[in-house]
Structures are given as C-alpha cells and as structure tokens.
Amino acid sequence: KPTTSREIEDGNGLSSWNDVASKQAIMAFVEEVTNPESPHFIEEKDRIATFDNDGTLWSEQPMYFQFFFAIDRIKAMSEDHPEWKDKQPYKAVLENDMDALMAQGGTGLLQLVMASHTGLTTDEFERIVRDWISTAKHPTKNKPYTELVFQPMLELVKYLQQHEFKVFIVSGGGVDFMRPWAEEVYGIPRDQIVGSSFKTEYAYNDGKPEIMILPEIDLNDDKEGKPIGIHSYIGRKPVFAAGNSDGDLQMLRWADANIKKSFKLYVHHTDGEREWAYDSTSHIGTFKAGWEEALQKDWVIVDMKRDWKIIYPNDGGNTD
Amino acid sequence: KPTTSREIEDGNGLSSWNDVASKQAIMAFVEEVTNPESPHFIEEKDRIATFDNDGTLWSEQPMYFQFFFAIDRIKAMSEDHPEWKDKQPYKAVLENDMDALMAQGGTGLLQLVMASHTGLTTDEFERIVRDWISTAKHPTKNKPYTELVFQPMLELVKYLQQHEFKVFIVSGGGVDFMRPWAEEVYGIPRDQIVGSSFKTEYAYNDGKPEIMILPEIDLNDDKEGKPIGIHSYIGRKPVFAAGNSDGDLQMLRWADANIKKSFKLYVHHTDGEREWAYDSTSHIGTFKAGWEEALQKDWVIVDMKRDWKIIYPNDGGNTD
Ligand SMILES: [Ca+2]
Ligand SMILES: [Ca+2]
Numbered sequence: 001k002p003t004t005s006r007e008i009e010d011g012n013g014l015s016s017w018n019d020v021a022s023k024q025a026i027m028a029f030v031e032e033v034t035n036p037e038s039p040h041f042i043e044e045k046d047r048i049a050t051f052d053n054d055g056t057l058w059s060e061q062p063m064y065f066q067f068f069f070a071i072d073r074i075k076a077m078s079e080d081h082p083e084w085k086d087k088q089p090y091k092a093v094l095e096n097d098m099d100a101l102m103a104q105g106g107t108g109l110l111q112l113v114m115a116s117h118t119g120l121t122t123d124e125f126e127r128i129v130r131d132w133i134s135t136a137k138h139p140t141k142n143k144p145y146t147e148l149v150f151q152p153m154l155e156l157v158k159y160l161q162q163h164e165f166k167v168f169i170v171s172g173g174g175v176d177f178m179r180p181w182a183e184e185v186y187g188i189p190r191d192q193i194v195g196s197s198f199k200t201e202y203a204y205n206d207g208k209p210e211i212m213i214l215p216e217i218d219l220n221d222d223k224e225g226k227p228i229g230i231h232s233y234i235g236r237k238p239v240f241a242a243g244n245s246d247g248d249l250q251m252l253r254w255a256d257a258n259i260k261k262s263f264k265l266y267v268h269h270t271d272g273e274r275e276w277a278y279d280s281t282s283h284i285g286t287f288k289a290g291w292e293e294a295l296q297k298d299w300v301i302v303d304m305k306r307d308w309k310i311i312y313p314n315d316g317g318n319t320d
Numbered sequence: 321k322p323t324t325s326r327e328i329e330d331g332n333g334l335s336s337w338n339d340v341a342s343k344q345a346i347m348a349f350v351e352e353v354t355n356p357e358s359p360h361f362i363e364e365k366d367r368i369a370t371f372d373n374d375g376t377l378w379s380e381q382p383m384y385f386q387f388f389f390a391i392d393r394i395k396a397m398s399e400d401h402p403e404w405k406d407k408q409p410y411k412a413v414l415e416n417d418m419d420a421l422m423a424q425g426g427t428g429l430l431q432l433v434m435a436s437h438t439g440l441t442t443d444e445f446e447r448i449v450r451d452w453i454s455t456a457k458h459p460t461k462n463k464p465y466t467e468l469v470f471q472p473m474l475e476l477v478k479y480l481q482q483h484e485f486k487v488f489i490v491s492g493g494g495v496d497f498m499r500p501w502a503e504e505v506y507g508i509p510r511d512q513i514v515g516s517s518f519k520t521e522y523a524y525n526d527g528k529p530e531i532m533i534l535p536e537i538d539l540n541d542d543k544e545g546k547p548i549g550i551h552s553y554i555g556r557k558p559v560f561a562a563g564n565s566d567g568d569l570q571m572l573r574w575a576d577a578n579i580k581k582s583f584k585l586y587v588h589h590t591d592g593e594r595e596w597a598y599d600s601t602s603h604i605g606t607f608k609a610g611w612e613e614a615l616q617k618d619w620v621i622v623d624m625k626r627d628w629k630i631i632y633p634n635d636g637g638n639t640d
Pocket of ligand 1: 052053054055056243244245247285
C-alpha cells in the first residue's frame with residue numbers, strides 16, 4: 001500500500017526535502033503570503049495552487065503512464081477485435097513491437113488513445129481505470145504506478161493545503177483517467193483535477209441517464225491549453241504553479257501574470273539512479289524553453305537528485 | 321449592502337423557512353446522510369450539491385438578469401458603433417423597443433449576447449461585469465440585482481456547507497458573468513461555479529499572457545448540458561440538486577441516478593406579490609415536464625409563497 005498524502009502526518013512539513021534553497025524559498029513564500037501583516041498577504045480565496053501531474057507529481061518514463069493504460073486496454077479489447085491483429089497501430093501493440101508502434105507517429109498514438117478511451121460511458125470508463133490502476137505494474141520499476149509518485153511533492157501539496165491553499169492538478173493527461181485514483185493518492189478532490197478531455201453526449205434511455213465519451217478532443221490541457229483550462233475550471237490565476245516541462249510554461253506565465261505575489265516552480269529530472277535523468281532532448285517531458293525562462297526570471301528549479309532525500313514514498317525505511 | 325450568505329450567522333439554520341414539509345424533508349435528509357451510524361451515510365467527499373442560479377438562487381423576471389447586462393453593455397458600446405442605430409437587433413435595444421427586440425427571435429438575442437460578451441479578454445470582461453453589478457438596478461424592483469437573491473436559498477446553501485457539503489452553482493447563465501460577484505453574494509467559491517461558456521484563445525504578446533473570449537459557444541450548460549457540465553467540472557454525481565425549471569430536469573435526474581441517497585428539489589414560483597408567479601406557460605423558467613416528473617417521483621417542490629417567510633434578504637426587519 002503506497003503512502004498517500006493523507007497519511008503524511010500533520011506538521012512534518014517538507015521532511016523529505018533537503019535543507020536547500022528550493023525548500024527555503026517555498027517556505028519563505030508561504031510564510032510571507034499567509035501572514036496578514038505582510039504587504040504580500042494573500043486572502044484564502046486567492047490561494048490557488050496548480051500542479052502538473054506527469055513528471056511533476058509522478059514519473060513519466062519510459063512513457064506517460066496513461067499510455068501504458070491505453071496499451072493494456074487495447075490488448076484487453078482485442079478479443080472483440082480480431083481484425084486488429086493485421087491492422088496498425090493495433091498490430092504493433094498486440095505484438096509488443098515498440099519500434100513499429102513509434103513508427104506510427106502521433107496519428108497512430110492518437111488512434112490508440114481514442115480506441116481505448118472513448119465509445120463507452122463515463123461510469124464504465126471509471127470502473128476500467130480503477131481496475132487497471134489497482135493491478136497494473138510499471139514495466140521496469142515493477143511497482144504499482146501509484147507508488148511512483150514523488151513523496152516530496154505529496155508533502156508540498158499537503159503543506160500548501162495546511163496553509164489554506166486550494167490545490168488543483170492541471171495536467172495534459174486525461175481528466176477521466178486521473179479522477180478515479182488521484183483523489184486518494186494525492187489528497188486532491190476530484191473537482192480540483194483539471195485535464196484533457198473528450199467531448200461527451202448525454203443519453204436518457206429507459207429512465208437511465210448516461211454520459212457517453214465521444215472520440216473527439218474537447219480540451220487539450222497542455223501548453224496554451226493550461227491557462228485556458230485554469231480560466232475555465234478555476235476562474236482565477238494561480239499564485240503557485242508547478243511543472244516539469246515546456247508544456248507547463250504557459251501555466252507558469254499565467255501564475256506570473258497574477259497581480260498578487262506568485263511562486264513558479266520547475267521540477268528538474270536529474271536523478272538517473274533513483275528515477276530518470278532527462279531534460280532538453282527528451283521526447284517525454286522536454287525541458288528547454290521552460291528551463292531558459294526559469295533561469296532568466298529567477299523561478300525556482302528543483303534538482304531532484306540534490307534537493308530530495310527520497311523520491312518515492314517507499315524509498316525510505318518502510319520498504320515493501 | 322445586501323445580506324450575503326457569509327453574513328448569515330452560524331446556527332440559525334433555515335430560519336426564513338416556515339416549518340413546512342419541504343424544510344422538514346431537507347433537514348431530515350441532511351441529518352440522515354451526515355450521520356455515520358446511518359445506512360445512508362455519505363462521506364464528505366461525496367457530498368456534492370448543485371444549484372441552478374436563475375430562478376433558483378435569484379429572480380429571473382421579466383427576463384434573465386444577464387440579458388439586462390447585455391442590453392446595458394450594447395448601449396455603452398454603441399458610441400463606438402454608430403452603424404448600430406440602423407441595424408437590428410441593436411436598433412431595437414438602442415430605442416428600448418422590446419417588441420421589436422423580441423421579434424428578432426433567438427438569433428437576434430444570441431447576436432446581442434455575442435456582441436456584449438465576446439471579443440475582449442477575460443480580465444476586461446471581469447472588470448465590466450464588476451462595474452455593472454455594483455451599479456445597475458432592476459427595472460421594476462429598483463434594487464441592485466444582488467439584492468434580488470432568495471434569502472431562504474442562501475440559508476440552504478450555508479446549511480449544506482455547514483454540514484460539509486461542497487456546493488456548486490450549475491447554471492445556464494454565463495460562468496464569466498457569474499464569477500465576478502457570485503462568490504461574495506452566495507459564499508460559493510469561483511471554482512465551484514459552473515456555467516455556459518465561450519471558446520477562448522490564449523495569446524502571449526510582449527511577454528503578457530491573455531485569454532481572449534471568442535464568439536463561439538463552448539458549453540451550453542442547460543438541460544442535457546448540465547449533467548455534462550457536472551461530469552466535466554465536478555466529476556461525480558451530486559447527492560443534492562436544486563432547480564426551478566425544465567432546464568434542470570436532466571441535472572435532477574443525474575442526482576437521482578447517484579447510487580447514494582440523493583435529494584431533488586424544485587423551487588416553484590408561486591408568489592406574484594413578493595416575487596413573480598409563473599410556471600408551465602412562462603417563456604422564462606418554463607416548469608412543466610419537471611413539475612410532472614417531480615410529482616411522479618416524489619421530489620420536493622418548494623412553494624415560495626407558502627414555504628418562505630421572506631423572499632429577499634431585505635424583506636425582513638432591516639429594510640434599506
Ligand atoms: Ca509534465
Ligand atoms: Ca433556472
């Protein structure tokens with residue numbers, strides 16, 4: 001059973017963080033803006049914090065975990081689709097041929113996401129995600145995906161919540177994919193999870209209302225989609241925003257445009273031993289334009305290897 | 321200054337309600353589902369309440385208040401649009417010719433909404449709504465619109481919040497129109513306000529991020545749009561839903577489809593003296609199919625004249 005943020009005891013603060021500049025900056029910011037005597041005091045209603053998910057709250061290598069879900073789902077669905085064994089991109093999935101799969105490019109990947117995520121009701125999809133997340137394991141770490149969350153970030157979420165910040169996830173990942181498990185794992189309510197979504201359709205048959213998920217993107221909650229998602233779902237600019245890649249730059253700029261004092265944080269994946277080390281040249285979580293702007297504007301960059309005592313909840317004493 | 325829900329003192333419960341069946345049903349439900357010993361106990365995270373706005377939390381006659389905003393805005397913009405004085409539907413607005421305006425039909429009204437609500441940034445629109453709501457008065461009641469809110473419903477919102485329900489507005493009205501004032505007036509946080517919306521576009525010029533409101537509907541949060549909005553923004557079915565018209569029927573059915581015990585409430589406008597009396601034949605707030613289903617399924621129907629001691633906050637002792 002993974003340590004979840006709800007199990008983080010009150011008052012332990014950011015105990016998995018080394019006593020480094022990033023931790024000090026976070027604590028100084030929170031103390032300043034929650035102090036009613038401070039000229040930078042922020043009222044509780046304005047204490048909005050937005051966190052990216054993939055690469056910021058949990059790992060995202062060798063590919064987004066949601067994509068492993070899509071692949072597992074395609075395999076499970078293949079019984080009902082005998083034609084898939086000769087048809088790309090399904091064939092590549094069924095044959096575990098990652099090279100052939102990557103050769104399908106973005107269109108092929110989108111096709112897999114559509115086939116695995118749409119054409120069913122929201123209630124059905126919820127059940128499928130719940131089943132998967134409670135049984136699936138990461139291919140190389142060999143652990144449930146919910147154990148590959150960053151303990152120091154769970155502590156940060158909790159620390160902000162304890163200071164009356166309202167914490168949201170704003171992720172390029174699918175909102176219907178995150179909601180079934182993220183509430184429990186991160187301690188962030190379902191309605192505070194913003195993500196990419198498909199168009200839906202309401203149906204009322206035999207007195208039973210249902211919502212069908214349609215194979216058409218509604219919100220692509222990445223890059224410029226992040227401030228759009230924030231405006232749409234939250235309705236005010238954040239005062240705290242955290243991400244790990246160029247896809248978060250627009251969100252961090254949106255926080256930076258807040259007339260109130262704001263905090264911009266980037267997580268830099270520097271730990272090839274305990275996690276993965278990647279940045280400017282990685283296809284997943286490219287971190288180049290964001291890195292340059294963060295340096296220029298003096299935003300906080302967390303160096304995972306240097307700043308964090310542990311990465312995952314069970315890295316510490318309580319190994320499984 | 322209107323009484324807002326935040327000024328409702330703790331513990332006064334539903335004091336503007338007569339001791340009638342609707343009040344008793346509400347209190348019995350809340351006591352049952354918040355009692356951990358009850359078989360119908362509902363955990364806090366599942367205590368989602370959704371309220372329609374127009375006709376449920378404030379009045380909506382002789383037309384939706386947002387439409388008065390649109391008309392005032394068209395008039396204010398007309399200086400920069402000399403061509404409008406000869407062009408419908410603007411001409412009708414500028415000449416205060418309601419008959420000619422109504423003759424423009426839905427297309428004409430939509431045109432007015434588009435012209436008054438889009439083509440500017442979200443920050444600009446926020447300022448315009450704030451200015452309007454703090455100065456405009458209802459044409460016949462001659463009071464600020466924020467005083468035409470239903471005191472018994474403010475008390476109900478507060479009562480639910482005190483019992484750890486998370487209360488949302490789910491309105492056919494515009495979300496960007498409600499958010500600037502509804503938080504303060506109703507005591508419901510901005511991010512818990514769901515409404516109709518326009519598509520938007522992110523721009524980044526001279527280092528300044530902005531969101532432009534485009535003249536294209538994104539979510540029409542009425543009828544079947546309400547469960548869709550609820551799924552999208554909240555991510556779980558409500559256990560308490562309140563509305564006043566056929567446009568809320570799909571939302572009430574969505575609550576009714578919750579596997580947990582749920583409460584469905586309709587406000588019936590029966591008080592032609594203190595407010596307005598209308599239902600099945602009214603163009604605004606048509607209440608016919610919803611009425612029939614409510615009777616058939618034993619949902620609670622609040623009779624405003626019979627059930628409420630006062631309608632508006634200042635109906636009581638503290639008149640202005
Ligand atoms: Ca990311
Ligand atoms: Ca209504």
